[in-house]
Amino acid sequence: xxxxxxxxxxxxxxxxxxxxxxxxxxxxxxxGRRETPEDREVRQxxxxxxxxxxxxxxxxxxxxxxxxxxxxxxxxxxxxGNNAVAFLSSFVMNSGxxxxxxxxxxxxxxxxxxxxxxxxxxxxxxVFYHLKSNPSVFGSCPRKNMQITILTCRHVTDxxxxxxxxxxxxPFLKALxxxxxxxxxxxxxxxxxxxxxxxxxxxxxxxxxxxxPAVLYLCYTDVMKLDLITVEAFKPIxxxxxxxxxxxxxxxxTEILKKLMTTNEIQSxxxx
Amino acid sequence: MFVPCGESAPDLAGFTLLMPxxxxxxxxxxxxxxxxxxLNMSKIGYFxxxxxxxxxxxxxxxxxxxxxxxxxxxxxxxxxxxxKLVALQLRSxxxxxxxxxxxxxxxxxxxxxxxxxxxxxxxxHSYQRNDLQLRSTPFRYLLTPSMQKSVQNKIKSxxxxxxxxxxxxxxxxxSEFCIRIPGGGITKTLYDESCxxxxxxxxxxxxxxxxxxxxxALGLVEYLNEWLQIIKPLxxxxxxxxxxxxxxxxxxxxxxxxxxxALF
Numbered sequence: 001x002x003x004x005x006x007x008x009x010x011x012x013x014x015x016x017x018x019x020x021x022x023x024x025x026x027x028x029x030x031x032g033r034r035e036t037p038e039d040r041e042v043r044q045x046x047x048x049x050x051x052x053x054x055x056x057x058x059x060x061x062x063x064x065x066x067x068x069x070x071x072x073x074x075x076x077x078x079x080x081g082n083n084a085v086a087f088l089s090s091f092v093m094n095s096g097x098x099x100x101x102x103x104x105x106x107x108x109x110x111x112x113x114x115x116x117x118x119x120x121x122x123x124x125x126x127v128f129y130h131l132k133s134n135p136s137v138f139g140s141c142p143r144k145n146m147q148i149t150i151l152t153c154r155h156v157t158d159x160x161x162x163x164x165x166x167x168x169x170x171p172f173l174k175a176l177x178x179x180x181x182x183x184x185x186x187x188x189x190x191x192x193x194x195x196x197x198x199x200x201x202x203x204x205x206x207x208x209x210x211x212x213p214a215v216l217y218l219c220y221t222d223v224m225k226l227d228l229i230t231v232e233a234f235k236p237i238x239x240x241x242x243x244x245x246x247x248x249x250x251x252x253x254t255e256i257l258k259k260l261m262t263t264n265e266i267q268s269x270x271x272x
Numbered sequence: 273m274f275v276p277c278g279e280s281a282p283d284l285a286g287f288t289l290l291m292p293x294x295x296x297x298x299x300x301x302x303x304x305x306x307x308x309x310x311l312n313m314s315k316i317g318y319f320x321x322x323x324x325x326x327x328x329x330x331x332x333x334x335x336x337x338x339x340x341x342x343x344x345x346x347x348x349x350x351x352x353x354x355x356k357l358v359a360l361q362l363r364s365x366x367x368x369x370x371x372x373x374x375x376x377x378x379x380x381x382x383x384x385x386x387x388x389x390x391x392x393x394x395x396x397h398s399y400q401r402n403d404l405q406l407r408s409t410p411f412r413y414l415l416t417p418s419m420q421k422s423v424q425n426k427i428k429s430x431x432x433x434x435x436x437x438x439x440x441x442x443x444x445x446x447s448e449f450c451i452r453i454p455g456g457g458i459t460k461t462l463y464d465e466s467c468x469x470x471x472x473x474x475x476x477x478x479x480x481x482x483x484x485x486x487x488x489a490l491g492l493v494e495y496l497n498e499w500l501q502i503i504k505p506l507x508x509x510x511x512x513x514x515x516x517x518x519x520x521x522x523x524x525x526x527x528x529x530x531x532x533x534a535l536f
Contacts, residue, residue, distance in 0.1 A: 157529075159529070160524075160525045160528065160529050161529050161530065162524075162525065162529070162530045164529060164531055164532035165529050166532045166534075167532070176329070176343060177341075177343065189330060190330060192329065192330055192332060192334060192340065192521050192522045193329070193332070193521075193523070193524050193525055195327050195328065195329035197325060197326060197328075197364070198326065200328075201326040201328045201345075201346075204328045204343065204345075205320070205326050205328055205345040208318070208328070208343045208345055209275050209320045209345065210275075216328075
């Protein structure tokens with residue numbers, strides 16, 4: 001509870017996120033004594049529905065073994081978010097032939113659809129590709145030599161600096177790398193006290209703990225929808241050891257990127 | 273699960289584990305930052321778990337260019353072998369329904385690692401105090417029965433206040449009395465589980481409100497220091513407190529970035 005200057009007493013949100021948790025858990029304990037088999041069944045069904053499933057892309061059947069066992073690779077590149085994905089599609093996947101090898105499907109209460117089997121392409125999902133021509137990418141090298149590159153974007157207001165974020169030259173690139181990543185990043189490292197959460201953080205945490213070399217390239221931008229300038233901010237990454245060999249035709253890539261932008265542009269009109 | 277930084281797990285037999293509860297004002301976590309930073313504890317491993325929201329960042333205790341680029345994750349373990357201290361720092365909140373599984377995993381690691389005792393730094397909502405608590409010191413302690421046997425005399429000599437029992441259901445007059453720690457996160461669960469598993473555990477907490485909780489964290493480490501004497505005991509000058517503890521470099525910009533000059 002907090003008293004405001006206007007004389008009212010309001011419930012202040014707890015930074016530690018404990019309020020709801022405590023009540024929920026107490027309720028859970030009480031309900032546990034009264035939980036019927038139906039309640040338990042509903043909970044279990046919900047848990048099953050929320051499991052992440054890996055499927056073969058074309059046939060939509062489950063992959064029996066882990067993707068990396070079936071397609072061991074030395075370079076694993078993950079793009080998270082529309083701008084990062086656009087960069088990867090136009091510049092990297094445009095060079096050489098990439099084959100879809102699988103996809104990950106997931107559902108939770110935040111998804112707007114209740115159907116877990118037929119997700120349309122506009123909904124959040126993940127597709128895995130491997131480079132057909134080059135065996136070192138998703139190729140036959142043992143897992144120990146694997147290097148992971150993650151690309152993602154964040155809004156510039158998330159970046160903490162002693163100047164005002166309005167004066168920053170966005171978009172700009174920052175990097176975070178694990179202890180075992182020995183190469184240098186192509187941009188400055190993310191300074192304290194900035195942090196990253198969500199999927200990029202989960203991947204990087206895993207890599208740090210299990211000593212896998214990994215680097216996260218984070219683009220701070222003020223435009224979160226698909227934007228040419230934001231995507232081009234990832235360009236310095238093309239000079240890194242991971243991507244150098246993969247990218248062949250940069251001018252063509254830029255053309256493809258421009259096409260991607262126009263197909264995604266919705267005529268902005270306050271009447272639509 | 274505990275994953276060591278090096279090749280093998282360090283020997284923690286007989287060590288005292290200091291850990292925070294993610295609680296109101298994040299006081300326990302801030303206090304842990306002060307301890308790790310002041311004692312210059314070295315990282316010995318990670319507590320890798322899916323129970324906490326993932327987060328990463330560069331070394332929060334960096335003092336120079338050279339040590340500023342080591343990646344840190346949401347749950348890490350530090351140690352100071354010369355003082356037989358091991359510290360667990362938690363940097364994010366629990367994922368829904370995962371706090372109890374976390375407590376179980378944590379306590380099983382405490383038992384298997386051979387730690388002699390656990391001290392949990394926590395906090396509780398100051399607005400939930402009763403009249404008596406409002407008039408007394410804001411610090412409280414709790415000991416599990418097995419801990420009581422070994423440190424009761426020392427604690428008695430410090431003249432500390434034990435956490436009082438309050439009505440289990442505050443609104444009902446004839447409800448039973450029990451230990452309640454509103455806003456304390458997993459503190460109560462850890463305490464209850466340690467009691468039943470006969471783990472030596474002490475809880476040190478302060479009644480706080482959300483806001484700038486740095487003074488509360490300094491208060492809590494001084495409270496802990498009265499007992500453990502981690503650093504030189506406090507002289508009569510209370511204002512000397514702030515300068516004895518090393519504020520980590522990651523505490524910069526706690527309240528956001530700089531302001532646009534155009535605002536003025």
